[in-house]
Amino acid sequence: MRIRATVAAVSGALALSALAVPAAQADDGRSWTVDHGVTAPQAPAGEKSKRAFGAAAQAVDNAKITSAVVNGGKPIVVGTKSKVTVPYTVTATDDSGIAGAAAFIWIGSSVDAEDSFGFGPNEKSVSCKVVSATTTTCKGTITLTPGLMLNSDATWWRVGAAAGANDGQELERDAVSKVRVQRFSKLTVNASPEPVKKGKTITVTGKLTRANWDTGTYKGYSKQSVQLQFKKKGAKSYSTVKTVKTSSTGTLKTTVKASADGTWRYSFAGTPSTPAVSAKGDFLDVK
Known part of the structure; x- marks a missing residue:
């Protein structure tokens, strides 16, 4: 399996690409290539363009990537089939001004390590806005493909960024910030029998x-605490009745007394690897 994560952006006539490194091969067999920098405009005749990578790229002759945020800092939730595209914003500064910048996300011990894997920016999505004579903010998108992901990828990912200055400097920061990636969750509910007499057990x-990224299917989430909630007919909000734990296959089952017409649902608070989710309510008619 192979994914090419190209740190590429477009700012006017400037195409930000190149500085490619060999593909990193993850322990699970996946590989990816990330172009680690951006091609800035040519430096004045007689001057050699300066390139910086990793920690050294944080400050090169006043050039800095000051921030890089993916999905507004919110978790990225990925299912089993559909690709998920999320926005990013990168801000960089230099005395000569910034020609363009782009972001990428990755996991592993280092960008070039054998255990690394990641996704780069969608080149045609990039747009940049000059904030001042020295500072530019660029926006774009990154697309995650579930078919290339494993369950172990449901964790914190590092957000890296690359930028090019108007004087020819090229810089990169491999870890500007972080973003959490989660496995999409689903929750169902059914209250029965219906209708039911008041005071009877339901x-x-x-x-x-x-989402099980290893198999491309959905699998029951076992041993999780889920709240059973009830909203009486005419009420605006749900109230928690009790907490129920899922079985080894993710199923839920409990009994309560029927007291009034209303809607029942299960609600899951979420875990670091899995987002919160509430079932679509099931209305129960009580006679």
């Missing part, structure tokens, strides 16, 4: 599942 079942 059974509320459901199932909590989440």
Whole structure:
């Protein structure tokens, strides 16, 4: 499996690309290539363009990448089939001004290590705005492909960025910030029997599942605490009735007394690897 994550952007006639490194091969067999920098305008005749990488790239002759944020800092939630495209914003500064910048996300011990894997920017998505004579902010998107991801990828990813200054300097920071990537979750509910007499026992079942990137399917999320909630007819919000734990296959089942017409649902608070989710409510008619 191979994904090319190209740190590329466009600012006017400037195409930000190149400085490619060999593909890093992850332990799980995946590989990716990230162009680690940007091609800035040619430096004045007689001057050699300066390039900087990693920690050294944080400050090269006043050139700095000051921030890089992906998806507004919110977790990126990925299912099993559809690609997920999220926005990023990169701000960089230099005495000569910034020609362009782009971001990428990755996991592993280092960008070039064998255990690294990541996704780069969508080249045609990039747009830049000059904030001042020295500072420019560039925006674009990054697309994650679930078919290339493993369950172990549901964790914090590093956000890297590359930029090019007007005087020919090229710089990169491999870890400007972080963004969490999570496995999409689903939750169902069913209250029965229906209709039911007031005071009689009802059974509320459901199932909590989440994306299994290893298999491309959804699998039950076991041993998770889920709240059973009820919203009386005419009420505006739900109230928690009890907490129920999922089985080894992610199923939920509990019993309660029917007291009034209303809607039942299960609600899951989420975990670091899995986002919160609430089931679409099931209305129960009580006679």
